[in-house]
Amino acid sequence: AQSVTQLGSHVSVSEGALVLLRCNYSSSVPPYLFWYVQYPNQGLQLLLKYTSAATLVKGINGFEAEFKKSETSFHLTKPSAHMSDAAEYFCAVSREGSQGNLIFGKGTKLSVKP
Amino acid sequence: EADIYQTPRYLVIGTGKKITLECSQTMGHDKMYWYQQDPGMELHLIHYSYGVNSTEKGDLSSESTVSRIRTEHFPLTLESARPSHTSQYLCASRRGASGNTIYFGEGSWLTVV
Numbered sequence: 455a456q457s458v459t460q461l462g463s464h465v466s467v468s469e470g471a472l473v474l475l476r477c478n479y480s481s482s483v484p485p486y487l488f489w490y491v492q493y494p495n496q497g498l499q500l501l502l503k504y505t506s507a508a509t510l511v512k513g514i515n516g517f518e519a520e521f522k523k524s525e526t527s528f529h530l531t532k533p534s535a536h537m538s539d540a541a542e543y544f545c546a547v548s549r550e551g552s553q554g555n556l557i558f559g560k561g562t563k564l565s566v567k568p
Numbered sequence: 569e570a571d572i573y574q575t576p577r578y579l580v581i582g583t584g585k586k587i588t589l590e591c592s593q594t595m596g597h598d599k600m601y602w603y604q605q606d607p608g609m610e611l612h613l614i615h616y617s618y619g620v621n622s623t624e625k626g627d628l629s630s631e632s633t634v635s636r637i638r639t640e641h642f643p644l645t646l647e648s649a650r651p652s653h654t655s656q657y658l659c660a661s662r663r664g665a666s667g668n669t670i671y672f673g674e675g676s677w678l679t680v681v
Contacts (some may be wrong), residue, residue: 486667497574497658497672498611505667544610554666555601555626560610 456481458545460559468567473517473532475562477545480526486548487528488556489519493541501543504528515539540566571595574659574673581649581680589644589676591659600642601660601670604628611658617642649680 461476479485486505490498502513509521519530528545542563546556572593581587593600598619603611613626617636631653632646642661646653659673 488670490672495675495677497674498660499672500669503667503669542608548666550666554599554662555613555616556611556670558610561608563608 456485456547456549456557458547458557458559460543460545460562462562463560464563464565466565466567467535469537470534473530473535473539473564475530475543475545475564477519477528477530477559478526479528479545479547481547481550483550487519487521488546488548489513489517489528489530490544490546491515491541492544492561498544501530535564535566537566537568540564572659572661572671572673574657574676576676577674578677579679581678583650583680585649585680587646587649587678589657589659589678591642591644591673592640593642593661593671594640595661595663595671596639597661597663597671598639599662599664600636601662602626602632602634602642602644603658603660604630605656605658605675607656615644649678651680654678654680 457480459478488503489501502511504521512518517532542561544561545559575590600617602615605611612628614630615634656675658675660670662670
């Protein structure tokens with residue numbers, strides 16, 4: 455069965471510091487992986503996705519993620535945090551087969567201190 | 569920019585009332601989904617549809633029902649709301665294959681008192 459594990463339900467960084475949000479997946483087939491961001495009282499917005507092309511994926515707002523098959527990881531990074539990055543971040547894997555819905559991790563809440 | 573709309577955004581209703589959460593997308597996507605999300609928690613799939621006249625139950629058991637009479641419209645109905653139904657409901661859609669992006673609406677916050 456496919457699954458996603460996000461390490462750390464809450465991450466706090468200072469403004470300008472590196473952001474690292476961890477995601478590990480389990481899948482018996484090559485996965486499609488996604489990172490979404492959710493601001494308070496809003497839906498989810500796609501940050502980036504991995505679909506078996508380049509292993510280093512660049513997304514919006516300066517975020518990027520690297521797919522590492524050997525580590526079954528897809529960690530999200532940003533070199534320098536902004537206050538506006540404070541939000542909930544979800545890692546997800548696309549379910550194999552025609553249904554193709556997303557299986558989500560529990561989410562990581564990012565706080566940014568001034 | 570995603571063109572998927574949910575109404576109402578916020579709703580407070582009494583126990584036993586019937587409610588319908590509306591979801592419409594103008595992107596012509598064939599696949600549509602409903603997720604349920606409790607505050608601060610992950611999303612769980614409750615319904616999905618491959619296309620018109622196709623509906624299936626998701627991973628999380630739900631007392632709600634859905635219909636897909638038109639491609640662009642995927643409403644969710646609760647015949648008799650209970651406090652346990654208090655949650656956020658997120659509608660989403662995708663075109664075609666699994667690697668394609670799933671787009672989300674802004675969500676409907678339901679509170680049953």
